Amino acid sequence: xxxxxxxxxxxxxxxxxxxxxxxxxxxxxxxxxxxxxxxxxxxxxxxxxxxxxxxxxxxxxxxxxxxxxxxxxxxxxxxxxxxxxxxxxxxxxxxxxxxxxxxxxxxxxxxxxxxxxxxxxxxxxxxxxxxxxxxxxxxxxxxxxxxxxxxxxxxxxxxxxxxxxxxxxxxxxxxxxxxxxxxxxxxxxxxxxxxxxxxxxxxxxxxxxxxxxxxxxxxxxxxxxxxxxxxxxxxxxxxxxxxxxxxxxxxxxxxxxxxxxxxxxxxxxxxxxxxxxxxxxxxxxxxxxxxxxxxxxxxxxxxxxxxxxxxxxxxx
Numbered sequence: 001x002x003x004x005x006x007x008x009x010x011x012x013x014x015x016x017x018x019x020x021x022x023x024x025x026x027x028x029x030x031x032x033x034x035x036x037x038x039x040x041x042x043x044x045x046x047x048x049x050x051x052x053x054x055x056x057x058x059x060x061x062x063x064x065x066x067x068x069x070x071x072x073x074x075x076x077x078x079x080x081x082x083x084x085x086x087x088x089x090x091x092x093x094x095x096x097x098x099x100x101x102x103x104x105x106x107x108x109x110x111x112x113x114x115x116x117x118x119x120x121x122x123x124x125x126x127x128x129x130x131x132x133x134x135x136x137x138x139x140x141x142x143x144x145x146x147x148x149x150x151x152x153x154x155x156x157x158x159x160x161x162x163x164x165x166x167x168x169x170x171x172x173x174x175x176x177x178x179x180x181x182x183x184x185x186x187x188x189x190x191x192x193x194x195x196x197x198x199x200x201x202x203x204x205x206x207x208x209x210x211x212x213x214x215x216x217x218x219x220x221x222x223x224x225x226x227x228x229x230x231x232x233x234x235x236x237x238x239x240x241x242x243x244x245x246x247x248x249x250x251x252x253x254x255x256x257x258x259x260x261x262x263x264x265x266x267x268x269x270x271x272x273x274x275x276x277x278x279x280x281x282x283x284x285x286x287x288x289x290x291x292x293x294x295x296x297x298x299x300x301x302x303x304x305x306x307x308x309x310x311x312x313x314x315x316x
Contacts, residue, residue, distance in 0.1 A: 038147035038170035063141040071096030093189040098158035152192040157185040218246035219255040252287035
């Protein structure tokens with residue numbers, strides 16, 4: 001090997017002497033950290049919700065709403081309630097099956113509810129035995145919300161009985177509590193407050209953003225009713241109501257009508273429809289129309305896509 005090559009090849013010759021410097025800190029087995037439970041979520045929230053900014057803050061709500069929508073898509077729920085209060089809490093309630101509360105086979109000292117809320121990759125959506133289709137696939141949604149919430153309270157009405165459990169920053173504040181009979185109620189209610197330790201003291205829930213997200217979901221599941229409630233004091237000056245029933249029987253066609261109401265369309269009719277797969281495992285819905293002058297600032301039109309009611313902004 002030539003002298004020139006040995007200078008450019010890291011392994012072509014003896015290493016150059018290392019300049020003298022202060023002793024480096026030790027690096028041993030004691031420096032290898034093992035994060036237990038949901039501690040990893042709190043240490044690196046960006047890995048799970050993409051950061052700690054306003055978008056990530058409101059993504060916590062999306063995770064909870066997606067679970068309720070999965071119950072609706074599966075045919076078990078037809079009503080969802082979304083509420084924001086002045087204390088910074090967000091509440092999502094559905095009339096689905098309710099998270100199971102019986103002991104978990106792998107963790108017999110814990111209820112399935114507690115496992116779902118405190119263990120990553122725990123959920124009923126890995127196979128198609130409980131859900132044929134769902135927005136969530138990895139079992140990290142509600143547990144991540146729990147980890148990043150100052151307080152999270154969950155109520156489950158299942159088999160005519162009401163259960164309740166509370167958590168703080170991913171840890172249970174007590175055991176699952178049997179509240180009493182609930183003969184006329186079923187489903188899950190989750191009330192949570194995002195943690196200021198994660199998102200900062202200045203971050204606040206934006207009702208207009210929560211309302212828009214809930215409204216989008218209602219368009220994607222025709223017939224599902226989403227009830228919206230928010231104190232009037234929080235919506236003053238905003239172009240949203242403090243109470244509303246979001247229900248759109250026309251689905252995507254209704255959504256297209258709203259998006260193009262200020263545009264001059266080539267055709268008065270929106271082309272919308274649905275095609276099911278032959279094996280019955282899914283389908284595709286669409287709504288298409290044409291504008292004569294573009295849509296607002298988007299002169300070339302727009303395209304929005306969703307998969308199992310979850311937005312796919314990069315397509316797919």
